[in-house]
């Protein structure tokens with residue numbers, strides 16, 4: 124190796140060999156001598172190609188894992204693959220590949236790449252969700268949920284692609300179109316499997332309070348759950364056409380009542396019209412019923428049809444309001460008894476609340492826009508301070524306090540609604556975990572008994588021609604298996620589970636990935652759960668993180684896991700953008716392939732660059748600057764060159780102080796994932812070592828230990844520690860004497876108008892303001908100044924301060 128530059132290929136290969144042979148990153152989970160620390164990253168989907176985002180996710184979290192180990196903790200830092208899922212199946216459909224082979228090959232190449240990053244994952248704990256050894260337990264856990272009424276079959280509206288003949292997950296619908304073929308997606312009513320996450324909605328919100336997560340993460344979960352406390356209030360409906368009346372009366376002959384959901388019953392006196400969603404059953408009945416209830420049926424029908432082309436998201440966006448009045452129908456305000464018009468409008472969603480709203484244009488923005496557009500009255504009923512006005516007997520009362528009475532008098536009831544729906548887990552897909560259910564000849568669902576788990580994914584399937592049912596339905600083997608085990612007339616469940624089910628419990632499996640007798644070892648779970656810190660992407664804050672919390676809570680209620688929450692801390696990393704500051708994408712041509720940089724500058728330089736790019740724990744986005752990696756490599760070369768300054772002398776005071784300052788600052792920064800400023804500390808320390816004539820071997824080794832989490836290869840290569848062969852990565856984080864951190868002070872003379880009045884003790888680097896403030900505290904000085912501010916200050920830091928009155 125040259126004296127100024129090192130060969131990264133050489134040192135990387137050497138270190139990898141050394142680490143693997145000595146298995147230093149394998150965690151003995153039973154070792155209770157050290158404090159356990161469970162650091163988790165979101166396991167990847169084996170797409171095959173590792174991009175910068177993966178590097179950011181794995182190698183930067185690895186810095187923290189190494190740091191915690193150096194602090195003397197027993198760190199569990201495992202790796203695995205979320206290996207079921209669509210891309211494998213699409214490869215099978217498009218290119219006729221075997222999804223299993225495709226997945227396993229991708230995993231193999233990813234393992235190599237992840238190792239090349241210099242990561243310290245414990246590979247002996249690896250889990251792969253598509254392996255029967257894993258999905259046996261996904262099925263077992265599903266079975267427990269089924270037994271306890273938390274997994275059920277029911278009818279639901281799902282997204283359906285008429286071209287591909289398959290149900291799509293919501294996230295596979297892009298702008299109302301099928302992600303795969305671009306065809307318009309429809310809604311269909313189908314019988315599907317659901318996990319009852321809504322039963323946990325309140326606890327999922329309440330338990331957030333006990334978690335030390337950033338507030339924006341908690342808010343995202345709260346918004347996703349969308350709990351609203353309000354009331355249902357009935358409005359009587361009248362028809363202009365008498366003949367309609369019969370159809371619209373209840374069994375006792377009372378006029379029909381349209382129930383709205385509102386969070387603001389206090390505004391009931393300000394309701395000037397009522398709106399129903401285009402899909403509301405009343406609209407359907409008015410259009411398709413026997414009688415002509417509406418005098419403008421054609422207009423309403425056209426509006427309802429037009430709405431079908433819009434997605435829910437489009438409807439929620441703040442665009443110009445549209446709608447149509449239901450002419451021939453009037454609603455009656457239950458308190459004022461006023462007759463008000465009824466509209467159909469797409470800003471009201473059928474899936475939320477009751478699908479009908481009482482419109483209060485004076486106090487609701489959407490209603491206000493709509494009222495302006497359709498020239499409807501706007502009636503104010505609550506003042507800014509919350510007092511009711513123009514509200515009958517309630518006038519003058521506080522809105523908040525009157526709510527209960529208003530609901531009662533209006534014949535309504537208080538209710539709570541949620542945006543969250545039960546979790547639809549059936550997928551008409553091949554490459555997923557088979558739902559462990561069979562049907563008897565009457566069509567009743569039964570669990571596949573435990574002794575038949577894993578309930579294997581059949582291999583004789585045809586994925587080529589989507590037929591509307593799951594590809595599993597084409598397997599003869601599966602049908603025969605069911606009849607052989609359960610009897611004639613019994614049939615299999617053909618759907619597979621949403622892959623979010625697989626990823627809802629993998630962190631428990633890491634503790635005993637090969638245990639054939641239980642899903643996870645209970646003793647180990649007691650010691651290791653919840654996960655201490657879960658690091659991941661902000662895109663997973665709602666679905667994955669919420670599903671996992673629900674799943675784990677359900678297991679907690681079944682006494683299968685030891686705590687009510689799976690993850691103690693949650694950290695979201697920022698996003699790496701292309702060099703142009705835009706999101707990386709093939710179409711923009713701004714994709715960065717980290718392998719090219721690793722080849723040219725080495726993995727350490729890439730790791731250091733990524734840690735320096737910005738604080739890791741903040742929701743920012745950072746553009747990748749190619750020259751940034753190069754300059755990190757130059758920094759590492761300087762460290763390499765520093766070794767030529769290493770001499771026999773003992774550690775100087777200056778060396779000790781330099782190290783103490785760096786270790787102290789870095790310790791706090793790394794703990795909070797502020798790796799960028801930790802790298803700055805390494806740079807400051809290097810500058811100061813370079814300015815010294817020689818440095819001691821001890822100081823150099825200590826500096827390498829500070830560097831070790833960031834640049835595991837170079838630090839390993841340069842570390843000597845008395846020529847021991849031991850890896851630097853088994854050494855502790857440097858400790859230091861706190862007194863070394865104390866700021867030095869020097870005494871400087873203070874003159875007033877050239878006459879010496881006092882001596883003050885301050886840092887030689889103190890600013891002029893600090894020096895003057897300190898001097899003014901001295902009674903001799905303030906007397907000489909007669910309590911006034913000096914008109915002029917002459918200050919030589921560390922030497923003298925002269926104040927001119």
Ligand code: ANZ
Pocket residue numbers: 350351384385386387390400470471472473474475476477478479480481482483485486487
């Ligand atoms: C009258 C009112 C007056 C309302 C006011 C709000 C403010 P959150 O808080 O999100 O739950 N709403 C009810 N059902 C709806 C539906 N299916 N589609 C669209 N909007 C619907 O929102 C609840 C409020 O949103 C409800 O309270 C209702 O408008 C509207 F000053 O009723 B409110």
